[in-house]
Amino acid sequence: MAKYDLIVIGSGAAGMMAAITAARSDKNVLLLEKLSKIGAKLKATGGGRCNLTNTLDNETFMSRFGRDGRFMTPALDALDHKALMAFFKEIGVESYAPDGYRVFPVTHSSSTIIDAMEAEMACLGVEVRCSQKVVSLLHDEEHIRGIETETDTFHADNVVIATGGKGYPVLGAEGDGYALAESVGHKVTEVYPAMMPLKTKEKWVANCTADTIAKVVMTVDMKKYKKLKAQGDLIFTKSGIRGPVVLDFSREITPLLSKYDEVPILMNLTKGMNEEQIRSHFKKELAKDPHRNTLALLTTLLPESVSRELCTLAGADPELGFGKQNGQSRDNLIKLLAWTPLTVNGHDGFKMAMITRGGVSLKEIDPGTMQSRKMAGVYFCGEVMNLDGPCGGYNLQWSFASGYLAGKLKA
Known part of the structure; x- marks a missing residue:
């Protein structure tokens, strides 16, 4: 069985960004998605128009997330809205802020974003496997060693959990990452449906x-x-x-x-x-x-x-x-x-919730790397963590930025 440098669980904004970032550093990356296609929830974002981010400065941006907003400082320092727009331009997607605030791809189509990220992953040699539900993490007392799906076992010394929350379960968000996090000692706060x-x-x-x-x-x-x-x-x-x-x-x-x-x-x-x-x-x-x-x-x-x-x-x-x-x-x-x-x-509960409030405790994650403080080699990014923002590109920017930082695989 081949061993990877990194396994990413989940193909949303955070997961794809983590995979691309790691692959750009010549890491051998496997991306696993439990649905039959990647980016299902990203495709539905903003009514399909994909409000990627907004033009606020980082301090104001973080303040909109409440008291835990400053947790994002290293991630936004690494990939703020300007850097995110530059990244998409680099992979062939022009974006703009028609109202001076909210940033969209010029096509106003989330499919443009997914297609470009999928093409970039293919170009970088990221192995993408769909219809693969991860059921457990393999680890010794101190370090991650791989994962098990319902049908296979894959080995890696680094695993990124980018499974999202519980909102819109028909798009794959069923809270799988919470159980995986708890299995390696993490606390998961109570979760609530939000943005509905x-x-x-x-x-x-x-x-x-x-x-x-x-x-x-x-x-x-x-x-x-x-x-x-x-x-x-x-x-x-x-x-x-x-x-x-x-x-x-x-x-x-x-x-x-x-x-x-x-x-x-x-x-x-x-x-x-x-x-x-x-x-x-x-x-x-x-x-x-x-x-x-x-x-x-x-x-x-x-x-x-x-x-x-x-x-x-x-x-x-x-x-x-x-x-x-x-x-x-x-x-x-x-x-x-x-x-x-x-x-x-x-x-109407999680079935109509665009995001989830609550998640993996931020106290147990290093904000400078997105790595677990409980299990070496485990990283978190995106909505699976206990951090959520309002409408207007906040949550997608956070997903991309945290995915970028997690994909750096810093010890």
Whole structure:
């Protein structure tokens, strides 16, 4: 049986980058993928458009990951967004930031990325085997020696675990790497589905599905968690809410839902306007047309469908002039426009989760090499670790950068 310098488990962004990096240093590399094709989850990234990274400086980028973000420092020093764009240009993929922030391949197709990385691996002599599920790691007390799949045994003194999390199991993410990590002494934190739509107790949202509301601010309405906040575009659904702000905020909500049956949230639907600013806006609008009814006044800020529902919640007659509403109804409307309450009470689990929150403990991984502190020769990269970021190219950049560092095979 041939012995390899490196075996990479998983063919996502992190795994392919690790394989390419090692092969460029003349390492004999085997890449194993349990599905019949490589890059399945990468292909679905960003609705297939593949938001590779973003143009933020490294310090700001890391801050968006929270308190553990600085763990990424060595990886980003080795491969930041500029270096990543240069890498793809080198293998034939041009990328750009059409909005000055999010970086995409100019084709806006994830297939372009996968095809280019696959071609580079072939050029470098990386052996790729699909339909190979790794079931165990071979090791002595101190060092990795290889892996076993359901049908074969492969030997190597270095193994990269790039199996991803548990989100979108139909694309191969079933948490296989967690069991492998635990088998060599690693702690795996509790994992939660993240970056996904949320369900709400309130049914009125089903009447507002036609419009996207821009720049919504969302907070948790629980004393202990009031600092949790997200901002972005919101879309109402038949059973709840989705859109970029929800995808980001779900990272905070799903762990709370494991503790509480319901999580009350507040949404500012008026681009950050407070009660005083809303009153001032209405005063100016009524000065233009004093006979405008309440619904027409609200639609200067929000879509008609949402305006009607807020009138109902406030006990206001949408057809009546704003000044003719009773004082309580007017106050209720102003308060609702500043902060609209909703109650999140569920989600669809890992089957709809774009990423996983939680994973292999960062304390047990050397950030300078991505090597295990528990077992020599074992490396981790990408989503299998306990580090996740918001929408906007964060998680892919982290996958590529950590894969690059792991592929260096530094002792």
